[in-house]
Amino acid sequence: MNGNDSMMKPIVKLRGHVGSIFLVGQFDFNAHKAFRQASQELLDNSDISEIEVDFDQVPYLDSSALGMLLLLKERTSSAGKGLALVNCRETVRQVLEIACFTKLFNIS
Numbered sequence: 001m002n003g004n005d006s007m008m009k010p011i012v013k014l015r016g017h018v019g020s021i022f023l024v025g026q027f028d029f030n031a032h033k034a035f036r037q038a039s040q041e042l043l044d045n046s047d048i049s050e051i052e053v054d055f056d057q058v059p060y061l062d063s064s065a066l067g068m069l070l071l072l073k074e075r076t077s078s079a080g081k082g083l084a085l086v087n088c089r090e091t092v093r094q095v096l097e098i099a100c101f102t103k104l105f106n107i108s
Contacts, residue, residue, distance in 0.1 A: 010038035019048040029064035056087035
């Protein structure tokens with residue numbers, strides 16, 4: 001079985017001091033390596049002061065995705081950068097609310 005067809009590919013875009021990670025597809029454990037590489041690219045960029053994770057094209061996320069977001073939050077805080085979760089669909093927003101992420105993250 002080749003899982004690459006459903007593999008999420010994060011797209012990194014820079015806009016001034018904001019670095020965005022556009023997620024496309026299901027955000028689950030299979031996305032771990034690609035998400036980490038995309039976020040590390042922004043964490044290493046000294047021009048970036050804010051990281052946005054864009055969920056507009058994400059229909060679903062699981063508990064491993066929540067773990068990846070928590071890890072990214074720790075890493076952005078350590079790097080002195082801001083973090084926001086943007087364009088969350090209703091299904092994604094519900095998962096984030098159930099996990100009490102609304103208290104930990106700036107979500108729009």
